[in-house]
Amino acid sequence: MKKEDLEKTFKDAGVIRGGHFLLSSGLHSGIYFEKFRLLEDPPLTTQICGLIADEYAEADISRIAGPTVGGVVIAYEVARQLGKRWLFAEQAEEGRDFRRGFQIEKGENILVVDDVLTTGGSALDTTKAVERHKGSVVAVAVLVDRREEDKDFPYSLFSVFRSRAKNYSPKECPLCKQGVRLEKPGGSQRKAR
DSSP states (O other), rough: OOOHHHHHHHHHTTTTTEEEEEESSSSSSEEEOOOHHHHOOOHHHHHHHHHHOOOOOOOOTTTEEEEEHHHHHHHHHHHHTTTTTEEEEESSSSSEOOOOOOOOOOOOOEEEEEEEEOHHHHHHHHHHHHHHHHHHEEEEEEEEEOSSSEEESSEEEEEEEOOOOOOOOOOGGGHHHTTTBBBTTOOOOOOOO
């Protein structure tokens, strides 16, 4: 699959949605990327994750790490395609951590893979967990980079699809001011207003 075909593929699969959405970051947006429309189609997931695997096929990486929930399947599929070991970081009291017996060797090269990058919170929490366990973060790769601006990101960043989706704080959201119904997609326990 070519990167230039992704927008159509994502729209056809229902990955890209329009409306008024409460993101897990707490921000509001008129665009939502529903990764589970992609993940429910294993052959399509394999193709899309193949773009990340191709990007890092020659990199010195021993493992692929992803944050729960959305990054788990994507990180696993990239690891499977690269023939590498996989692990995931769960939410902890402060950020994320590796549990369930996952161990990182000192200096081990880790690729962090996540689903959608809006503020970078879950990916960066995963990189911090890698570093706390004395691993080395080689890069961060995501399916969708939806940041408004290409601000400095502390790691090498690869995205399969880039969309400069406008995000708003709840107080500044024009969709709220227009009275557009706010949807709470995904697994967030936050209540829509």
